[in-house]
Amino acid sequence: MKNIKSETEVARMARRARSAARCLATLSDTRRREVLMAAADALFEQRAVILAANERDCHAALSAVEQGLMVPALFSRLQTSERGVEEMAARVRDVARLPDPVGKVLATIELDQGLVLYKVSCPLGVIGIIFESRPDVVPQVAALALKSGNALLLKGGVEAMQTNQALVSIWRAAYSRFDEIPEDAISLLHTREDVTEMLALEDDIDLIIPRGSKEFVHYVASQSQIPVLGHGEGLCHVYIDAAADLKKGYDVAFDSKVQYPAACNAAETLLVHEALANKFLPEMIARFQSAGVEVR
Numbered sequence: 417m418k419n420i421k422s423e424t425e426v427a428r429m430a431r432r433a434r435s436a437a438r439c440l441a442t443l444s445d446t447r448r449r450e451v452l453m454a455a456a457d458a459l460f461e462q463r464a465v466i467l468a469a470n471e472r473d474c475h476a477a478l479s480a481v482e483q484g485l486m487v488p489a490l491f492s493r494l495q496t497s498e499r500g501v502e503e504m505a506a507r508v509r510d511v512a513r514l515p516d517p518v519g520k521v522l523a524t525i526e527l528d529q530g531l532v533l534y535k536v537s538c539p540l541g542v543i544g545i546i547f548e549s550r551p552d553v554v555p556q557v558a559a560l561a562l563k564s565g566n567a568l569l570l571k572g573g574v575e576a577m578q579t580n581q582a583l584v585s586i587w588r589a590a591y592s593r594f595d596e597i598p599e600d601a602i603s604l605l606h607t608r609e610d611v612t613e614m615l616a617l618e619d620d621i622d623l624i625i626p627r628g629s630k631e632f633v634h635y636v637a638s639q640s641q642i643p644v645l646g647h648g649e650g651l652c653h654v655y656i657d658a659a660a661d662l663k664k665g666y667d668v669a670f671d672s673k674v675q676y677p678a679a680c681n682a683a684e685t686l687l688v689h690e691a692l693a694n695k696f697l698p699e700m701i702a703r704f705q706s707a708g709v710e711v712r
């Protein structure tokens with residue numbers, strides 16, 4: 417008898433995501449906006465569920481920190497709060513209000529008389545995203561994916577598993593309120609083995625986005641035939657030019673560091689034009705120090 421290999425759960429998720437992506441690609445921007453607003457409302461309404469899940473994750477993570485198994489910065493990124501969940505919902509609404517990114521004519525080239533080539537934006541299909549412990553990544557990428565008509569496979573850090581599961585479940589429940597959107601447009605992977613398998617599913621996944629160290633990004637790219645959109649080492653600089661509006665400069669520089677200092681894209685270096693330095697830096701340094709920022 418011929419041996420037929422059974423389909424794994426990850427392969428099944430990817431196949432269903434591929435089918436769901438076709439549905440998302442046909443949605444109007446108005447409908448996508450409605451779904452995003454419903455998802456934002458669901459996040460806000462279910463914030464107690466999210467916070468309870470996050471508390472369980474943080475309790476386990478705190479033990480790991482005390483044993484030296486987790487760095488404090490990772491623990492800080494894991495934590496969220498009622499205000500944090502409210503910000504998640506607000507950012508989803510912000511994405512909903514953005515202009516439609518689908519179907520835009522990006523370039524036009526006349527190849528010959530009566531023959532015109534158009535470059536038009538369209539959904540990619542299925543995107544796999546691998547990220548660390550920040551729970552707010554889930555609604556951020558879910559909102560951006562839906563706005564652009566793409567399905568998602570997510571793999572977060574094991575330390576945030578319960579929070580991520582709560583967020584994805586809430587998002588899927590929001591999808592279930594709309595007949596034309598399959599819940600499988602977003603799914604959560606659970607283990608490192610799931611990631612290894614996902615990287616081999618080039619027939620069903622169109623793009624992998626890994627968030628993590630440079631070494632991890634290179635590892636993912638080396639293990640998959642799927643296109644990988646990674647990043648290099650962080651270079652989080654803010655530059656204030658001589659012609660800058662002072663108030664805006666203060667606000668941007670302060671927010672880039674203080675709003676979420678544990679984030680990987682929090683500002684590390686502030687550069688100020690020499691013509692503005694004596695006027696700008698004393699006030700800026702005072703603001704940073706009042707917020708507990710170490711200035712070197």
